[in-house]
Amino acid sequence: MKNSVLFILILLLGFPINAQNYKFGKVSEEEVAQTEHPTHKEANAAVLYRKQEVFYELHKQTGLTLITQIHERIKIYNKEGFDWANKEIKVYKNSSTEEKVSSIKAYTYNLVDGKLQEEKLNRRDIFEEETSRYRKTTKFTMPAVTEGSVIELEYTIRSPFITSIDAVPLQDMIPIDKLEVSLKIPEFFGFKVHYNPRSPLIFPIEQSQGSFNYNYTQANRPRSLTGSTKFERKKIQYLLNEYSIEQEAIPPLKDENYVDYLKNYAAYLRLELQYTKYPDSPIENYSQSWEGVAKSIFDDSDLKKEIGITNYYEEDLDALLEGKKKEDKVDLIYNFVRDKIKWNDYVGFQAETGTRKAYKEGLGNTGDINLMLISMLRYAGFKANPVLVSTRSHGIPLYPTREGFNYVVAGLELPNGVVLLDATDQNAGLGELPKRARNWQGRLIREDGSSGWLALLPQVKSVNANRLDFQVQDDFSIHGRVLNSYYGLHAKAFRDKHGKTSKDNYVEILEKDKGNIVISNLEIHNREDKGENLRQTYEFNLENGIEVINGNIYLKPLMFAGLAENPFKENERNYPVIFDFPSVEKNTVNLMIPKGYEVSSIPEDFESILGEGAGQFIFKTSLAGNFLRIETIMDLNNIVYTSAEYEMLKEFFAQMVEKQTEAIVLTKV
């Protein structure tokens, strides 16, 4: 008796009674009746079930095909979740072949008068669109969607690109209740499986081996002329590596402001091709090391060849450099390429147009432009090499692979180190990379094919120094002068933002948020001299800039130069805060005390340190005669502050804002 109770208990544990049926079409009334997600009440929708199967098919005529089958069951809780009823399936294509979406089957389930009702997606409501040169999108929206609907869909993607398996998503913007992933890879391919290290979610993968069968019919010709041909069914068995994941209750990815690329933080599996081993062919190895990756790119992506072609520009370049001093030549060549060949917004380390054609047409991708730059620098006698880069949106590769890079810049070797050049950015100077290329590290490939790492993140702090001199007029308006100096990447950031703005519009931008102000005599020095420091001066008249109450004057120490609000408003943060570059901001304000007034109170000097050397803020005042000087320095050493440092960073900014808004009080003598 005791035993049988135990037996029943075990049975119950092993087979939960309310087991959901995940077979296609077996949507339950309970699922449709559910009104909110049991654990994530705020979710507008949830993935009740998602199954992704990746496997290969082998046919005599077509060879290997990579197949991805998706089965999804999505619950929509409210109107805000309706977007989940619109589906876009994006696939790749190139000029010769493309991936194909097929076998789309989709239903919407609703409860109508307590009864489960299904509505089928019609074939004619499925649309296909050419999204870009390399992308195609299949679009559809589900019929009869209301609050509470469950939609279920299935589709297959057949891909001729057999050596690249897309990253398998393990997380979404909505909760996933149950996820099943299965990858079946025949022995022809060696893939290594990686998790996204930036996501804390890691699920166990079960690995096993099976067999991959190739069935075909062989025709056996008879020896004699009279006999008939015999057909024989044959089967070859290959080894199959299987990976599977089964996971429940996957939390949604949290959405936050100021995240570089949210999808960089989602859980996913990425598959790295290590080798191919086709029947009767030798093993071909793919990029086990970064050295190997760099070498293979250098050897077979025409980098060497494109850098080697010089005849198309020789004449022009000779004329440009004739009689010029060696130290001026780099500048001349760089400016020449940057201004002559326009970037067509396509990234890539290969010269897509071809350097010669790009030169002629004045248009090319990053490969065209920067390989040409390297070629010209070498032609002029400099030591210049390609540096492979992964852009910010491309992320940080998890393992050595050609796909880890998608960009190239030039590395110029000078006695005191390597200077990076990117001629695709109209506002960059020597040694300045655009934001997109300031990511991770770069791989410099030397002429002999050997390679090494190079830091791409700016190592030097860029300075922005502002000086503001002002005095209070008899009518309590303020008249003053401003000098803003921008160094390094601050100067580049200024050019990126305002380089194309007309002077009138720029004055309007400057006047914005400064109150009742009139700005005059604006001068900007070195606006066009890319790579040079930039300086801006102007005068202003400001009304209502100070407060006069009961004969006392109250004013903000930094006037409009200060930070009015803390940019960090969220209470907590899950992802790092990423700044563009390490920066120092200095403000110096000189105020002439108006006649008949004296200083009654000044904010106390203040200093705060962010973390251990991650940053510093200093606030200092000094009174000399009738001049009051206020100085502030904000020093941010890091580019990235982790979510653990967020609280600290927010507090650092809060103190800074408080100090900058504390009033100076002047009273009548």
Add this chain to the structure above:
Amino acid sequence: MRKILVALQLIFVSLATPLHAQDLPVNTFKPELLANANAILREEITEINILSIDKMLVKNRRMVTVLNEKGDQHVQAYTFHKDNIKILDQQARVYNSSGEEIQKFKKRHFEDRSYLSSSEMYGDSRISYLNYTPVGYPYTVVFEEEYETNSTVFRTSWIPLDTYNLSIEKARYIFKNPQAIPFRFEERNMYGLEVEREATATGLNYAISNVPAFTSEKQSPNLSQIQPRLLVALDEFSLVGVPGSGSNWKDFGKWQYEQLLEHDAQLPQETIEKIEKLTANAESDREKAKIIYQYVQDNTRYISVQLGIGGWVPMPAASVDELGYGDCKALTNYTRVLLESQNIPSYYTIVYGGDRKHLDPEFPSMQGNHVILNIPQEDQDIWLECTSQSIPFDFLGRFTDDRYVLKLTPEGGELVKTPAYDANQNLTRTEAEIRLNEKNFTADITRKKSGIAYDKIYGIASIKEKDQKEYYKEQWGYLGDFQIQKLSFINDRDSVKFQEKLEIEGKSFSRKAGNRLLLPVNFLRPTVYNLPRDEARTTPIEIARGESYFDTYRYYFPQGFEIESIPEKVELKNEFGSLFIQTSLIEAEDGPALEVERKLIINQGLWEPENYKAYYNFLNRINSYNNQKAVILKTTKT
């Protein structure tokens, strides 16, 4: 000054290459055409040839000199097409700054893509465009296109300047009507321009020269209200092969009613029964309509698919019933058919949705980009926006309020105006009790909004709590770091009123000044108007909708806080609006308090550009009064 320099530079460029064979004369531009211009339409010749009621041939030759990157968009070397618009030819030539031809494109070099508007999921509109990346500025493109269509109801009018920051050197319009089909034409905003005119029964020949660029200025009317246009429409025409006629709104509307609307809609019996059951106990048509509208909102969503004639004709009501989605036409028609099933007549109504744009009341023709539904009532008509799942019954909001629209009735078209929401209706009423402590403050805030203020806020109730909190933190950033302890909303859709209730706690929103505190008496400030100084305002000032803000704030202080001074009373009134602020010390139930009464009213209206300075000053004064502060002396040391 800089503009004149550009002009000189161009002269210099043209002088610098005198010996080079020029393909294109490099003109020197008049300074007034360079002002605010990113590109100049050097010459355009648009020729419209009406071969018959259902055949129109359009030839266009457009020469644009682009001065800078922002001007690239004005080249407009593209042709929209679909099944019934056939491109016969397209070509383009590109010239560099010295007028030499640098590239040439034939029809086969144009790229063809499907063209979807942002809200569209799928459609059959296509665009054939020149994919050219400029390699230097200035450059000039000469684009020629020729196409044929069986729709003569569109594309007959002439709008040479349909964008900002483009000036016109010369543009010509030739309308050929060899069969002398009756047509109408009217000029808009051409007064004071250099215009050549010639009109006969068989055609028009118009040209305008030297039109300076419009620049987009804050709070100015929609460009359609100020741009020069020549409206041209045939009295007998065809839409995708469907013939029609009409020279007044009545006839025109009748044609649309008859040809484009669904007349024998068949709804499933099941749906009709459901509606009958739902409305069985309703006492009035209004009540029934409200139930039906709610049913539509609960059972459909907006998805736009524009295919073939479907771009003009609503998808059948039965399909909407089955699929549960549709575009504005489909959902409006569906609602109409549901109402009809309960014998409530309603009218499909054509409108321009978005920034206020009217159907031109004086020029009956195919206009509009959206439809809404009108239910006639004895006193005040009911208006329904059928594409939203959340907007209240009989409330249009900013998308379609206060503008001329065309009702399609069996008797014909009827031009009417949609309801306007005035300053009294667009009210935000705020009450807050603020308790200051030594180190922090707490505040209980209640805000009630109606009219357009409702329209702007009601969406917040359906976003995530985290995002709701972030919204207030962004809006009230001037309060410093604060936490929202309690947050609740009441969305009263019946009376179109929205209430927000918040309890917040923060560190400090007053500024320290030695042993004093500067306390901003306007605890919450209405949307800060931030207009540029703009001394050369060219377009009229439009305040599209009036607004009022009535606020009461009460501040309570702890022991040891002494009020040194309070701001003086403010009374400000002019044609743009009024502001009243009064701060006083009162004996409230909870003890002595500082009470602030504030009334801000902004009037709806349209003013000539020369009033800009006065308006700017008015807003500046509001802003500075918004910053009024009381001074508090801390008598005890902490």
